[in-house]
Amino acid sequence: EAGVAQSPRYKIIEKRQSVAFWCNPISGHATLYWYQQILGQGPKLLIQFQNNGVVDDSQLPKDRFSAERLKGVDSTLKIQPAKLEDSAVYLCASTGRNEQFFGPGTRLTVL
């Protein structure tokens, strides 16, 4: 069974630029999550999708972050414009049968 795929693995941008991350969950998993993990901390939920609907986006900074889940499968997370404090690892995860599986993450550095 293929795992959760994410791309790119690394991204370096300057502040005020835009960036987008892509996630392909495990086939058949209805629930998809985007997390932000700052160095030394646990993952913090940004947004949770059930199929193509948003379940929870209460911690998503909506003035600069946006996310969509196309046709209930792939998802993209966008930051526009980026700030220095957005430097983190962005993790995508999907859930099936009470088990949540993570992708390898995208490490974002904002200069």
Add this chain to the structure above:
Amino acid sequence: GEDVEQSLFLSVREGDSSVINCTYTDSSSTYLYWYKQEPGAGLQLLTYIFSNMDMKQDQRLTVLLNKKDKHLSLRIADTQTGDSAIYFCAVVTSGTYKYIFGTGTRLKVLA
């Protein structure tokens, strides 16, 4: 809101047992998880326990749950240098599929 606490560091000698502890606040948590994160990687699901269980054993891993004290522990028997990583505890409340993560415990195994 829900809070999950872990100690930050643990150091053990190779061959000894490691015990990583976690406390949580939401008594309605239904599934409790342990994840392992190695440098530069996403989170790897190690094991999980349902709230109506006291103990679960999976090869070298033993999970103990004390619901009264809202305390979860992960015991790793015969700890190896490859077990050096950050270990995260996570809890899920029934019906939400929202995972709340602790800050992680960095396990260092000394040869």
